[in-house]
Amino acid sequence: MSVTPDASWAEVTAWIEKSPVVVDVRPPQSTATTATTMGLNPSSYLHALAQNSSGLTIDSGWFRLLGGSSDDGLPGLDEANGAASDLLVVAFDVLGGVFALDGGALGAGDGSVHHLSVDTLQWERLDLSYPAFVAAMLGGATTAFYESLRWPGWESEVAVLRPDQGLSLYPFPFTQEGKDVSACARQAVPFTELIDLHNDLAKQLNGPGAAPDIPRPVSG
Template sequence: MVDSRGDAWSELSRLIATSPLNVMVCPPDDASATAATLGLGTGPFLGAFARNTSGVMVDDGWLRLLGGSSSADGLPGLDQASAGTTGLLVVAFDVLGGVFALDGGALGTGNGSVYHFSIDSLSWEDLELGHAAFVTRMLAGATTSFYESLRWPGWQDDIATLQPRQGLSLYPQPFMAEGKDVSSASKRAVPMAELLAVHNDIATQFGTDRGVQATWP
């Protein structure tokens, strides 16, 4: 059995414990093969997530950092979330269906930079951060400023009852001119896989970018 108590997990545990946000670590699943499937060791943050968690819910569940696979009700593992993609590794979702992925060649130079597929533009943006830097910033509270334009009064109450594999569908959608005021949009809980598929299909039709086609249930 691989010893998962490496420096990366120690550092991640410290970042989680000192985060100003409400953070919940989903416990690891003994049956998860994510780390082995992706060839992840214990040193990098990716390996620490895959071996020690089945995901981490950040900022009351607004951001979901992916780790090892879990039950059908939990977050998909890093390997499952990326199964329908080529040249990138999906590492996180947000509650509105935004996606964060490491570029393996599909999005840019293939240097492993974190890209964000934003629901208000339906295109990928290079955050110019590695995975560890991205995680560190988000756990330090960067979600507050990063999502400032996509939040509304009382958003915590609206997402409080969502399950890990659910997101919120907004209408009008934020990429539409009439959807820029998210506070007045209607909000409906839907499966995250459905939300990602809708964004991917619309982006493809618009010719902006390809999103992520979820193959997990």
């Protein structure tokens, strides 16, 4: 089935309206050039998000689905990926977990969604296309997906964060001591700091070159 530009955003909007979790559609910025900068297909869902929003925050801000660029710290798709061409970051979670489309950096190069979780620091294939991934997260998949990484009262801690901040947990969730996240110390930090930390830790755990670095957002 072919998808027109209007149809792709209309479908995303329908998913948002039916979502069982809190979704905030961040309005698009008039100066954003994300879609044209990246050369996104006008009928694609990536283009729909880039043109019609500066991202979606899902499940009370826990999950951040990237769209067009903004001026308040949440990077657009173009800013989140910098010069990277074979790994397209499309979403973050508040703990610094990353979701990206494989353009070759992770093996298949088929555009499937991969996840780097903070409790493993390894890339894992989700066997989802981008549209299916967006539909799942808007459909409430975050509740089960993050069950082991949440603690009582997480909503109030996440609610006060700025768009350019995440939560750093210690002991790290990939350690035995950090498995009980409710007992971890949690600190609000710039999101770029979380990315740098996780890139460094992944190299220590898996060895240099075992997997691509998470691209570091650049200023728009």
